[in-house]
Amino acid sequence: xxxxxxxxxxEELVAKREELRKKFFDLRFKxxxxxxxxxxxxxxxxxxxxxxxxxIGMRDRQAKA
Numbered sequence: 001x002x003x004x005x006x007x008x009x010x011e012e013l014v015a016k017r018e019e020l021r022k023k024f025f026d027l028r029f030k031x032x033x034x035x036x037x038x039x040x041x042x043x044x045x046x047x048x049x050x051x052x053x054x055x056i057g058m059r060d061r062q063a064k065a
């Protein structure tokens with residue numbers, strides 16, 4: 001899953017980031033309520049969002065140059 005984002009277009013990256021952010025928010029809410037099956041999913045989602053942010057930043061810098 002680490003490298004699965006590299007072949008996406010910028011618009012797809014932004015959409016995927018928003019989807020993962022919503023999923024992360026919902027997971028955080030479920031963790032507070034105490035109904036989470038896999039607590040390590042929070043870490044993987046956070047890291048995936050960070051990867052997407054890096055790729056989006058790289059694509060923005062390439063487009064400006």
